[in-house]
Amino acid sequence: MSRADALPDLTPRPAVAVPAPPRRAAVVRDLRTLRVLWRREMLRFVRNRVRIATSLVMPLLFLLILGSGLNSALDQPGAGPGAGPGSGDFRTYLFPGVLLMVVQGPAMTVGALIVWDRQAGFLRQMLVAPVRRGALLGGICLGGATSGAAYAVPMLLMAGVVGVPYGFHLILALAVLVLVAFSFTVLGVLGAVCIKKPETFDIVMGLCAMPLLFLSGALFPVHQLPGWLNAAVVVNPLTYGVDALRRVIPGGTAWAGEDAGPQWWGWTPPVLLELALLALLAVGALAVAARRFSRTD
Secondary structure, three states, X not given: OXXXXXXXXXXXXXXXXXXXXXHHHHHHHHHHHHHHHHHHXXXXXXXXXXHHHHHOHHHHHHHHHXXXXXXXXXXXXXXXXXXXXXOOXXXXXXXXXXXXXXXXXXXXXXXXXXXXXXXXXXXXXXXXXXXXXXXXHHHHHHHHHHHHHHHHHHHHHOHHHXXXXXXXXXXXXXXXXXXXXXXXXXXXXXXXXXXXXXHHHHHHHHHHHHHHHHOOOOOOOOOOOOHHHHXXXXXXXXXXXXXXXXXXXXXXXXXXXXXXXXXXOOEOOOHHHHHHHHHHHHHHHHHHHHHHXXXXX
């Protein structure tokens, strides 16, 4: 055998096309990813009992102490024209806002956990997994929405304390809270994939959360605010979650009236339209977050 025959053949060969995986296999893989990441968030939730207890303290203070105090003050004679119609319990009016406060905090916490996962290196391991980025974020957001709604269950069981009767409407309210929690989990995740430092994320989320809460009608009626603030109320997505909850829960609109919600040129959007807006916001924000997530360092 000659020396030339012993050398390996280095002639380039045409690349062989690798068939793409079947669509069904890709769907199954994405569903498995959703389940794994949803379970991871649930394990985080059930193992942190201290956070579960402490996250309910502030909403209970708002409902039982602030709500009862304002309810007594507004029932006094001569409370003034801005005190509200007085045809219902102020705590019943405040109850949907308190429910939203309960789910908003845990939903935003999911974003903070993603920022810390980037510091620990777990985020980079997720990026190299052979699954779609939307499935990764979708599982995280579903876990955040489930844990946020779970925080609201103890508050819903206290509905009778503030004069809200028990019934099927509380199950509808829980369904609305799941959608609201999912929407704000997606917004928190979108902030997390754009912000790299945990300290910066906490500051930005804190600055965004309080104005969204105050300009949503969760704590007081917003229909009599000045024009420029009313515009901020209309574009605030939390406004529609609060209003949908208030109109699902019996007596939620009695204190301030039916027209105290968001107004579009004098027209009040129906509950289904408000929920559709929240769902559209969640889908759009998740698409943007998935696109940005694929370019995370």
